[in-house]
Amino acid sequence: MKFRLIYPKWEKLEGQTTFNLPPHGPVVFAAALPEYVDVRFTDENVEPVDFNEQADFIGISMMLSTQVKRGWEIADAFRKQGKRVLFGGISTMLHAEETMLHADSVFLGEAEGRMEEVFTDFSNNSLKKLYNYMYQFPDIASIGPARRDILNRKLYNHKGVQMVDLFHASRGCKFSCYPCAVTYLGGRGFRPRPVAKAIEELGTIENNRLFIVDNSLAQSAKWELELFEAMIPLKKKWISHTIEDNPKVLELAAKAGAWYVYQAVFDTSDYIKDRVKRYHDYGIGVEGTVLLGLDNQTEDDIKRLIDFLLEINLDLAEFTVLTPFPKTKVYDDMLRQGRILDHDWNNYNAGKVVYQPRHMSPERLQELYDYAWESFYRDESQALKMFKLFSKVMLREMNDNTFRPRQRELINKSFGKEVTRTI
Amino acid sequence: MERIDTIFEFTGSWGIASRCGLKRFLFNGKDCILVSELYQDNPGTSITQVTTSLAMQVCEKFNIDPNNLIYIEHCPDMNSKLSFYNEEFYKVNFKLIDGKFVNPSWQMLTMDEKLMYFKDK
Numbered sequence: 001m002k003f004r005l006i007y008p009k010w011e012k013l014e015g016q017t018t019f020n021l022p023p024h025g026p027v028v029f030a031a032a033l034p035e036y037v038d039v040r041f042t043d044e045n046v047e048p049v050d051f052n053e054q055a056d057f058i059g060i061s062m063m064l065s066t067q068v069k070r071g072w073e074i075a076d077a078f079r080k081q082g083k084r085v086l087f088g089g090i091s092t093m094l095h096a097e098e099t100m101l102h103a104d105s106v107f108l109g110e111a112e113g114r115m116e117e118v119f120t121d122f123s124n125n126s127l128k129k130l131y132n133y134m135y136q137f138p139d140i141a142s143i144g145p146a147r148r149d150i151l152n153r154k155l156y157n158h159k160g161v162q163m164v165d166l167f168h169a170s171r172g173c174k175f176s177c178y179p180c181a182v183t184y185l186g187g188r189g190f191r192p193r194p195v196a197k198a199i200e201e202l203g204t205i206e207n208n209r210l211f212i213v214d215n216s217l218a219q220s221a222k223w224e225l226e227l228f229e230a231m232i233p234l235k236k237k238w239i240s241h242t243i244e245d246n247p248k249v250l251e252l253a254a255k256a257g258a259w260y261v262y263q264a265v266f267d268t269s270d271y272i273k274d275r276v277k278r279y280h281d282y283g284i285g286v287e288g289t290v291l292l293g294l295d296n297q298t299e300d301d302i303k304r305l306i307d308f309l310l311e312i313n314l315d316l317a318e319f320t321v322l323t324p325f326p327k328t329k330v331y332d333d334m335l336r337q338g339r340i341l342d343h344d345w346n347n348y349n350a351g352k353v354v355y356q357p358r359h360m361s362p363e364r365l366q367e368l369y370d371y372a373w374e375s376f377y378r379d380e381s382q383a384l385k386m387f388k389l390f391s392k393v394m395l396r397e398m399n400d401n402t403f404r405p406r407q408r409e410l411i412n413k414s415f416g417k418e419v420t421r422t423i
Numbered sequence: 424m425e426r427i428d429t430i431f432e433f434t435g436s437w438g439i440a441s442r443c444g445l446k447r448f449l450f451n452g453k454d455c456i457l458v459s460e461l462y463q464d465n466p467g468t469s470i471t472q473v474t475t476s477l478a479m480q481v482c483e484k485f486n487i488d489p490n491n492l493i494y495i496e497h498c499p500d501m502n503s504k505l506s507f508y509n510e511e512f513y514k515v516n517f518k519l520i521d522g523k524f525v526n527p528s529w530q531m532l533t534m535d536e537k538l539m540y541f542k543d544k
Binding site: 338 | 436437438439440462463466467468469471472496498507508511513528529531
């Protein structure tokens with residue numbers, strides 16, 4: 001059975017460095033497919049979709065709200081040809097009702113252990129409109145290595161430098177943060193993979209640089225210590241979201257290869273200042289993630305926050321606009337208060353203002369978002385700051401003999417396209 | 424009419440088992456239902472995600488005439504430093520078409536309205 005799995009493209013945010021990372025959802029999903037399924041993968045962000053596809057069955061995997069409308073277009077085009085289309089992924093779950101209008105089948109939930117049913121139904125011409133496995137989580141120990149072999153690795157390479165591979169060591173989240181849909185998607189609980197299984201998968205990843213995409217590693221210090229201890233011999237270098245603010249955990253994370261973390265910066269407190277310093281004390285870089293437009297932020301608060309970021313020596317910062325994604329408390333609040341101005345999912349990219357802020361106009365918040373990016377990177381560009389962070393990991397790799405020089409044969413290509421090098 | 428103050432188990436989005444606080448009392452001859460979000464104690468979907476469905480589930484469970492309903496959503500104070508977890512009350516207005524609630528619209532209760540509805544409750 002030929003199954004074409006497609007990852008729709010989305011418009012990248014203006015003014016920011018564009019990198020295409022190998023998507024994680026599709027490779028995890030592919031690992032759940034029955035062995036007899038011949039899966040081929042197209043990431044539309046790096047190569048075009050072939051609408052003359054000879055596949056028997058089309059799958060569309062969507063992560064972002066900004067992918068959904070393109071996903072629906074792709075599905076409509078294939079369905080006009082008589083092909084059947086199955087949707088899955090994070091934003092399928094967030095936009096399920098609308099997605100069903102463009103689908104032969106929608107899968108909600110986690111795919112492990114469920115795909116035999118779906119593909120058997122397809123083969124018997126009895127594909128269901130909906131496979132609802134919401135909150136029926138598979139045994140976390142049953143999650144095996146993702147199918148990274150479906151990726152065309154040359155397309156995730158920038159001038160000879162391979163992009164990080166993505167990996168997850170846990171699912172769900174015990175926190176329930178205001179703007180986040182994770183508890184709707186993965187349940188209000190932390191589900192760590194057994195460390196042995198996580199290490200088994202890490203051992204299969206050829207790339208020495210990774211992005212551990214867990215919602216937050218800081219959910220169990222005991223598990224973190226066990227995981228990091230086991231990771232040390234693998235000598236991977238990795239990025240992640242927050243790590244437990246505990247000296248023992250941070251020390252072990254650094255030994256295990258922690259390169260830098262995404263850390264939410266939500267105020268100008270000494271706590272945040274010290275948190276960043278503590279990461280730095282252990283040689284771990286920090287990319288501050290800064291949410292603009294919360295109801296407790298005035299224009300002065302935002303400007304003060306930007307100044308603060310420059311004082312605390314953040315390695316990088318990523319600014320986003322508060323966005324009322326479906327199934328979040330933000331969405332509920334904004335809906336009740338009649339403050340959602342735009343329901344075009346293409347604009348739900350965390351870079352456009354789609355709601356009425358509390359203390360300013362939408363236009364002014366949009367201006368402050370642009371101001372934040374310009375101000376933080378005024379004296380040193382994002383590319384230069386990233387290069388500095390990148391240099392640190394290269395030095396570490398040279399020290400432990402894991403450094404790999406860039407691939408010379410790809411030096412004139414960026415994500416599959418020819419580029420002119422200036423240096 | 425029986426006054427009720429209970430935890431109500433309801434069916435959330437896609438059949439997810441969910442839970443909310445529920446109070447029922449009379450107001451000017453109408454059945455007044457107050458549903459409260461339980462946040463961390465709600466394992467499923469929020470009361471606002473399934474407003475129309477939840478309202479109908481409540482009517483069916485307690486034999487309430489949908490035409491005689493005042494429906495209020497309550498977001499309790501979370502004792503948080505963040506202003507978006509302050510206590511709020513919203514009266515939800517619906518249309519009733521073919522026996523189903525549709526087109527919800529929310530109206531935040533003023534202080535006077537809160538006193539009017541909840542005095543002595």
